[in-house]
Amino acid sequence: MFHLNRFQTNGLLLLVIVFLFAPIEVGYCTANLRQVEKRILDDIIGEGKYDSRIRPSGINQTSGKDGPANVTINLLVRSISSIDDVTMSTAP
Incomplete structure (x- = not known):
């Protein structure tokens, strides 16, 4: 007959709990x-202020004009x- 001591039983129970709740926690953390x-x-x-049509200001500004974005x-x-x-x- 198969016998488990107290430490093996606690360890097995801990593993079962971890594997049952790990996917739930990972999904929650990602969201x-x-x-x-x-x-x-x-x-x-x-919120609502970003306009993708406007180029960001660059660091090479010359004579007060908007330079390219490096x-x-x-x-x-x-x-x-x-x-x-x-x-x-x-060739690839």
């Missing part, structure tokens, strides 16, 4: 984070299978 993110963006931008990115190329030396083209 809650989305609401927090929306509230923060509404506080920063202002965007800096980092890019990592993981692989290139072949490069044609004549046409300088790459």
Whole structure:
């Protein structure tokens, strides 16, 4: 016959409780984070004040005019299978 001691029984019970309630908590946290993110963006931008047609002001303003918006990115190329030396083209 299969016997469990007190620590094994408590551990098994804890595992069952964790696995039963973990998906509920993960779903709740994800939904809650989305609401927090929306509230923060509404506080920063202002609800109903953002207009996607207007370009953001840039840091290179010259003579009081609105300059271009500089965007800096980092890019990592993981692989290139072949490069044609004549046409300088790459193959996926």
